[in-house]
Amino acid sequence: MLMGCVIMKQQILKKQFLLGAAVGALAAVTPAFAAPPAPPPPAPIWTWTGFYAGGNIGYGWGQGAPTYNEPAFSGTLPTTLTGANNLSGVLGGFQIGYNWQLNNSWVTGLEADFDLADAKNSRSFGPFSESEGAFTATLGSKIEWFGTVRARLGWLFNPTTMVYATGGLAYGRVNVSGSFADTFCSPTCVWGFNQSSTNVGWTVGGGVEGTFPNYWNLANWTWKVEYLYVDLGSINGSGYDTDFGGPYTYNATFTDNILRFGVNWHFH
Secondary structure, X not given: OHHHHHHHHHHHHHHHHHHHHHHHHHHHHHHHHOOOOOOOOOOOOOOOOEEEEEEEEEEEEEEOOEEEEOOOOOOOOOOEEEOOOEEEEEEEEEEEEEEEEOOOOEEEEEEEEEEEEEEEEEEEEEEEEEOOEXXXXXXXXXXXXXXXXXXXXXXXXXXXXXXXXXXXXXXXXXXXXXXXXXXXXXXXXXXXXXXEEEEEEEEEEEEEEEEOOHHHOOXXXXXXXXXXXXXXXXXXXXXXXXXXXXXXXXXEEEEEEEEEEEEEEEOO
């Protein structure tokens, strides 16, 4: 009887051990069959709506040909001198703006920018021989800086890239100058003019803007390539030449073609 009880107890203990082992094994295996982890949240959808600010650098080429007219010139001297027509130079500055994304295809907005420029040129004339001396002249013009305030209308080539047209007001600092020397005088007669003006005009153009590739890790940044045609009006002036004893007039009209690359930070 005692032996039977011992055997029965051993069987009960064995069953309990096997049951515990099975429960442990099941607990160890269960995670492998658990539901897979939740996928990462989708990347936020890019929106163009909001403020942005950035910088730009580029190149400008345009026109600013100054014209000098003095009827008192006579003999071998031309009464009208026209300076170099082509202005060119590097430019750079900053821009700020706001976009409204109207739907999946269209974006509109306003942008203002300011750029320092180095678009300039000059031309020398002579020496023109006279009976008892020689006459020389130099005419120059330049665009020192400019800014624009423009509307933009963009079409979304894809959700993160748009092509756009733009136009509006332009303003800038322009300059025209002239220097003249006549060795017929003793000492040499020298005169000239130098006039700067802040002019208001207009601009029109277009460009492409888009986000950087994801692997560059530049969230909220966009790049843009832009062309603008800028008209800054003209400068006119007059004076009196005591050497030849007559009045003179001058003028210059300023336009510029601008191609620039920029980057913008969007405050999303």
